[in-house]
Amino acid sequence: MQFVLEHTAGNARTGKIFTDHGIFKTPVFMPVGTQGSVKAITQKSLEEIGTEIILSNTYHLYLRPGIEILHQAGGLHRFMSWGHPILTDSGGYQVFSLSDLRDINEEGVQFRSHLDGSLHTFTPESVVDIQRYIGSDITMVLDECTPYPCEKEYASQSNELTLRWAERCRNRFQSSEGLYEHSQALFGVVQGSVYPDIREHSAKVLADMDFNGYAIGGLAVGEPSDQMYEMIEVCNGVLPTNKPRYLMGVGTPENLLEAIERGVDMFDCVLPTRNGRNAQLFSQKGVVNITNAQYKDDFTPVDIECECFTCRNYTRAYIRHLFMVKEILGLQLATHHNLYYYQWLMQNARKAISTGIFENWKREQLNLLHQEIQLTT
Amino acid sequence: MQFVLEHTAGNARTGKIFTDHGIFKTPVFMPVGTQGSVKAITQKSLEEIGTEIILSNTYHLYLRPGIEILHQAGGLHRFMSWGHPILTDSGGYQVFSLSDLRDINEEGVQFRSHLDGSLHTFTPESVVDIQRYIGSDITMVLDECTPYPCEKEYASQSNELTLRWAERCRNRFQSSEGLYEHSQALFGVVQGSVYPDIREHSAKVLADMDFNGYAIGGLAVGEPSDQMYEMIEVCNGVLPTNKPRYLMGVGTPENLLEAIERGVDMFDCVLPTRNGRNAQLFSQKGVVNITNAQYKDDFTPVDIECECFTCRNYTRAYIRHLFMVKEILGLQLATHHNLYYYQWLMQNARKAISTGIFENWKREQLNLLHQEIQLTT
Numbered sequence: 001m002q003f004v005l006e007h008t009a010g011n012a013r014t015g016k017i018f019t020d021h022g023i024f025k026t027p028v029f030m031p032v033g034t035q036g037s038v039k040a041i042t043q044k045s046l047e048e049i050g051t052e053i054i055l056s057n058t059y060h061l062y063l064r065p066g067i068e069i070l071h072q073a074g075g076l077h078r079f080m081s082w083g084h085p086i087l088t089d090s091g092g093y094q095v096f097s098l099s100d101l102r103d104i105n106e107e108g109v110q111f112r113s114h115l116d117g118s119l120h121t122f123t124p125e126s127v128v129d130i131q132r133y134i135g136s137d138i139t140m141v142l143d144e145c146t147p148y149p150c151e152k153e154y155a156s157q158s159n160e161l162t163l164r165w166a167e168r169c170r171n172r173f174q175s176s177e178g179l180y181e182h183s184q185a186l187f188g189v190v191q192g193s194v195y196p197d198i199r200e201h202s203a204k205v206l207a208d209m210d211f212n213g214y215a216i217g218g219l220a221v222g223e224p225s226d227q228m229y230e231m232i233e234v235c236n237g238v239l240p241t242n243k244p245r246y247l248m249g250v251g252t253p254e255n256l257l258e259a260i261e262r263g264v265d266m267f268d269c270v271l272p273t274r275n276g277r278n279a280q281l282f283s284q285k286g287v288v289n290i291t292n293a294q295y296k297d298d299f300t301p302v303d304i305e306c307e308c309f310t311c312r313n314y315t316r317a318y319i320r321h322l323f324m325v326k327e328i329l330g331l332q333l334a335t336h337h338n339l340y341y342y343q344w345l346m347q348n349a350r351k352a353i354s355t356g357i358f359e360n361w362k363r364e365q366l367n368l369l370h371q372e373i374q375l376t377t
Numbered sequence: 378m379q380f381v382l383e384h385t386a387g388n389a390r391t392g393k394i395f396t397d398h399g400i401f402k403t404p405v406f407m408p409v410g411t412q413g414s415v416k417a418i419t420q421k422s423l424e425e426i427g428t429e430i431i432l433s434n435t436y437h438l439y440l441r442p443g444i445e446i447l448h449q450a451g452g453l454h455r456f457m458s459w460g461h462p463i464l465t466d467s468g469g470y471q472v473f474s475l476s477d478l479r480d481i482n483e484e485g486v487q488f489r490s491h492l493d494g495s496l497h498t499f500t501p502e503s504v505v506d507i508q509r510y511i512g513s514d515i516t517m518v519l520d521e522c523t524p525y526p527c528e529k530e531y532a533s534q535s536n537e538l539t540l541r542w543a544e545r546c547r548n549r550f551q552s553s554e555g556l557y558e559h560s561q562a563l564f565g566v567v568q569g570s571v572y573p574d575i576r577e578h579s580a581k582v583l584a585d586m587d588f589n590g591y592a593i594g595g596l597a598v599g600e601p602s603d604q605m606y607e608m609i610e611v612c613n614g615v616l617p618t619n620k621p622r623y624l625m626g627v628g629t630p631e632n633l634l635e636a637i638e639r640g641v642d643m644f645d646c647v648l649p650t651r652n653g654r655n656a657q658l659f660s661q662k663g664v665v666n667i668t669n670a671q672y673k674d675d676f677t678p679v680d681i682e683c684e685c686f687t688c689r690n691y692t693r694a695y696i697r698h699l700f701m702v703k704e705i706l707g708l709q710l711a712t713h714h715n716l717y718y719y720q721w722l723m724q725n726a727r728k729a730i731s732t733g734i735f736e737n738w739k740r741e742q743l744n745l746l747h748q749e750i751q752l753t754t
Binding site: 035036037038039040041042043044060064065069072073079080081296297299309313314315317318321322324325327328329331332333 | 412413414415416417418419420421437441442446449450456457458673674676686690691692694695698699701702704705706708709710
């Protein structure tokens with residue numbers, strides 16, 4: 001994996017990341033394909049709307065279909081018929097949020113599957129091995145994502161464990177090889193809750209370990225947006241400029257623009273897909289709650305400015321009807337539109353950075369977003 | 378609407394039906410879009426797999442979105458963005474099967490909505506009017522679909538009522554006009570349960586009323602296949618050869634081939650879509666129950682002979698995984714494949730008829746279909 005920085009505008013930056021499954025441009029938004037499928041959309045449609053990389057979840061793939069099937073298939077790319085880059089998380093986040101967690105100790109975490117209660121252990125080494133079986137282009141270290149709020153004492157101790165785990169992951173990664181004749185990269189994860197000094201320390205130690213890129217984890221877990229933005233600034237003040245920076249699990253269009261302004265390159269979030277399935281459609285003017293009665297005879301597109309398949313072919317009235325009668329097509333059209341909008345936002349952010357107008361463009365977008373109902377994190 | 382007969386092979390026949398929304402070739406299979414959407418597939422994909430006409434349900438559309446919205450939209454074609462022909466049933470079948478039926482009398486049927494218990498009445502005249510608002514290219518008369526088994530006395534009385542209703546529908550249709558500057562057609566429906574003499578009488582009386590086409594209703598309601606085939610023969614022995622014949626709600630691939638051999642031109646059925654969503658995939662060799670454990674590491678397509686989007690891009694192992702983890706994409710891929718297979722079957726039936734090899738081709742297909750698990754009605 002290679003990262004090439006192209007343009008900067010203040011702290012905002014554009015670049016390209018080269019992988020054996022192709023190039024993706026940054027800032028980038030990665031749709032979430034938790035179980036080897038971005039919900040309610042085909043891989044072909046993902047390509048058509050300009051998706052260059054997706055994210056998938058190690059925890060879920062490890063449980064189903066399991067690494068044996070993925071190995072037999074020749075890795076996740078071939079299993080799910082996606083020829084472009086894939087990033088996988090380490091599974092840590094889902095262990096802490098979904099499973100019946102039994103024990104976290106120096107060695108790793110023991111947990112019970114949220115599906116059948118079966119007992120499993122993730123260690124820094126095993127999550128590297130699992131991601132070798134998955135064959136993702138970008139893999140992540142095992143970390144503990146602290147909740148919000150979190151006592152400083154706990155945040156500090158937890159971060160030290162995360163740092164020791166990061167080193168073990170790196171060592172395992174360096175002493176092992178990919179299984180499918182393409183190279184893989186490994187990112188470290190900065191933790192430290194909302195404490196600037198812990199974040200700074202975390203970023204420094206990880207930077208010295210020389211990962212291929214750095215994620216900022218443990219944010220968007222309930223803290224106010226301003227604190228999230230402050231933490232991004234602290235981390236990016238320390239992290240090397242010549243490596244990509246990935247803000248995990250974020251967020252709203254507004255969050256993305258604020259984070260891009262502060263130097264973040266990569267994002268993933270379930271918001272466009274999950275909210276789409278819950279009848280919330282994004283537009284340049286804010287969120288359209290499509291089941292509202294006001295749309296029942298509104299024969300205009302969701303977003304008059306949007307050129308996506310949904311907006312070129314269907315009206316608000318029809319999409320509202322589909323949601324009211326629980327037709328699957330409603331989920332498909334909403335997902336398609338929302339992901340298109342997120343790709344549109346990233347594409348235009350990159351254009352604004354490279355042409356030196358990012359600050360003005362961003363202000364304009366935020367003003368527009370506040371014209372209709374604004375979504376809060 | 379105009380029907381042009383092209384080739385015959387025994388009683389089997391090919392033809393073309395011309396409507397203001399385009400031509401469709403017969404024998405034709407119409408995917409079912411109950412509520413203005415064929416479940417889990419876009420209109421664009423329907424086009425791509427060669428769908429030339431779809432069916433929608435008057436009962437459902439009348440309840441939601443309602444005729445006022447459909448009228449404002451400019452009819453169902455524009456509401457759902459489908460520029461090709463649409464056939465609607467009369468709503469009678471759903472009144473008898475879904476609603477809390479209150480009263481059937483000479484005037485019509487009074488029923489309670491299955492959604493909210495609200496009280497409604499369908500008369501022969503009102504279902505014509507509703508279908509005028511919907512704007513379907515082919516509309517159907519109100520009929521009573523008798524259950525199976527059904528006493529002969531009841532079947533006969535019911536059929537007489539259906540015939541009187543058919544005449545009232547025709548009169549209303551002739552004295553009214555379409556609302557959207559395209560012409561509409563009206564089909565009569567032959568009833569009579571499994572009684573040849575009632576079927577024959579029904580077909581004769583309807584033939585004299587000179588409809589644009591004739592449906593054979595009240596079959597595939599639980600009777601043995603052989604009785605269904607016998608009734609088709611009785612009806613088609615009476616119905617005029619220069620009008621299309623539509624066998625309502627049928628059926629399996631085998632049913633379709635047997636009915637085509639007996640001179641049926643049009644079909645609709647929820648089987649490919651509903652069974653697809655229940656993990657049953659059709660193939661030239663029978664039904665693949667994709668959740669079976671045997672497919673978990675089967676990295677071949679659902680049907681090696683099939684050229685559909687699903688089979689060109691995805692393996693049985695992946696589709697099985699999607700169903701096991703309840704991903705919406707599984708429903709999309711199964712629906713796409715099954716509808717493609719039904720279109721493939723019709724296309725090849727037409728080819729076999731026009732080249733004079735229908736009998737052999739049909740026998741070959743039936744043999745193939747019995748190689749794997751065979752679906753029974």
